[in-house]
Every structure is written in C-alpha cells, then in structure tokens.
Amino acid sequence: DAKTTQPPSMDCAEGRAANLPCNHSTISGNEYVYWYRQIHSQGPQYIIHGLKNNETNEMASLIITEDRKSSTLILPHATLRDTAVYYCIVRPPLSGNTPLVFGKGTRLSVIA
Amino acid sequence: DADVTQTPRNRITKTGKRIMLECSQTKGHDRMYWYRQDPGLGLRLIYYSFDVKDINKGEISDGYSVSRQAQAKFSLSLESAIPNQTALYFCATSAYGELFFGEGSRLTVL
Numbered sequence: 001d002a003k004t005t006q007p008p009s010m011d012c013a014e015g016r017a018a019n020l021p022c023n024h025s026t027i028s029g030n031e032y033v034y035w036y037r038q039i040h041s042q043g044p045q046y047i048i049h050g051l052k053n054n055e056t057n058e059m060a061s062l063i064i065t066e067d068r069k070s071s072t073l074i075l076p077h078a079t080l081r082d083t084a085v086y087y088c089i090v091r092p093p094l095s096g097n098t099p100l101v102f103g104k105g106t107r108l109s110v111i112a
Numbered sequence: 113d114a115d116v117t118q119t120p121r122n123r124i125t126k127t128g129k130r131i132m133l134e135c136s137q138t139k140g141h142d143r144m145y146w147y148r149q150d151p152g153l154g155l156r157l158i159y160y161s162f163d164v165k166d167i168n169k170g171e172i173s174d175g176y177s178v179s180r181q182a183q184a185k186f187s188l189s190l191e192s193a194i195p196n197q198t199a200l201y202f203c204a205t206s207a208y209g210e211l212f213f214g215e216g217s218r219l220t221v222l
Contacts, residue, residue, distance in 0.1 A: 043213025102155040
C-alpha cells in the first residue's frame with residue numbers, strides 16, 4: 001500500500017503558486033519523500049525529494065514539516081504545462097531493497 | 113535517443129495470445145521495474161529486478177512473467193493475454209534514488 005495520502009484533485013490559476021499537500025504520518029526516520037509528476041499519459045518525471053530539510057530546485061520547492069508527517073510541493077508560478085498528476089511517495093533509504101510504490105496522486109489543473 | 117526505450121509503443125492483441133513488452137536502457141542502472149497503469153489509477157508495480165540475477169514480484173504479478181536478459185534489458189511477458197490486462201505499461205530504471213521512466217506501452221487485449 002502507498003504510505004501517503006493526497007487530495008485527488010486541485011485547481012490553480014495560471015501564474016499563481018500551486019501548493020500540493022501530502023500526508024505521510026507513518027513515515028520512518030530514515031525514509032525520504034519523493035515527488036513525481038505525470039503529464040497526460042507520458043512516463044512519470046522526477047521533480048524533487050527530501051529527508052528533513054526543505055529543498056528547492058529549478059522545478060519546485062519541497063516543504064517538510066518538522067515532525068515529517070506531511071509535506072507540500074510548491075510550484076511557484078504555475079503554467080498550463082504544469083497540468084499533470086502529481087505523486088508523493090515515501091521511500092526507504094537509498095541502500096534499501098524496497099521499490100517505489102505509487103498511489104493515485106493529485107490531479108492538478110492549471111487554469112488560464 | 114531516449115534513455116529508457118519501450119517496444120512496442122502500442123499493441124492490439126486477442127485474448128489468449130502471448131505478448132512480450134521489451135525495455136532497454138542506456139543509463140547503466142542495475143535496477144529495473146515494470147509498472148501498470150489503468151485509467152484514473154496510479155501506477156502499480158508488477159515486477160522488479162535489482163540486478164541481472166534478481167527477480168521480484170510486485171503488487172500485481174499474477175498473469176505476468178519477466179526476464180532480465182542483461183543489465184540493460186528487462187522484458188515483461190503475458191503468457192495468455194486477457195482483456196483486463198488492457199492497460200498502459202511503463203518500464204523504469206534507477207540507480208538507488210530517482211526513477212527514470214520509459215514512454216509507455218499501450219496494450220489492448222480484445
């Protein structure tokens with residue numbers, strides 16, 4: 001079973017920040033939070049990941065709460081091309097032998 | 113060229129036929145995966161392999177088999193296809209962290 005809970009869908013106005021929440025209340029201390037997105041029926045694309053600290057890259061920012069039970073993916077200036085399904089995934093440490101398990105994700109619709 | 117290549121991209125077949133979906137990668141990764149996606153659902157793991165001699169069942173392995181012919185090649189077989197195996201299939205690779213996905217193989221079983 002996926003170890004995360006996400007809202008099934010969200011809307012965001014073009015140019016505004018899109019804040020996608022994810023609950024992972026059973027996360028272990030050494031598990032990472034990964035985010036992927038899938039545009040239409042293409043293969044999912046890696047966005048960002050983090051362990052404890054907030055992370056930022058050219059695509060997005062990841063905010064992880066201090067207790068690590070939830071996180072938020074932020075797309076600072078959403079565009080129509082950001083319309084996609086976003087998956088939040090908890091994964092074991094890099095040395096672990098458990099593969100990623102995807103849930104149903106959040107379908108983000110960016111509206112002009 | 114894509115780092116992860118799946119063939120065929122689209123296939124229509126009939127119930128009872130044997131089907132093979134092939135995946136090859138140029139990333140040099142040891143770990144390879146097969147996922148299935150049905151409309152409105154997330155990705156579900158079918159099989160995965162962490163090296164050439166390693167094969168593991170995922171969430172939904174029944175009705176499927178795999179072969180890891182080499183580090184770069186991982187094939188998914190449906191020995192006797194049935195209509196509820198109609199889906200979009202994705203191959204992926206990883207070193208330890210980030211997954212890299214192929215563009216998908218759309219299979220329709222009539």
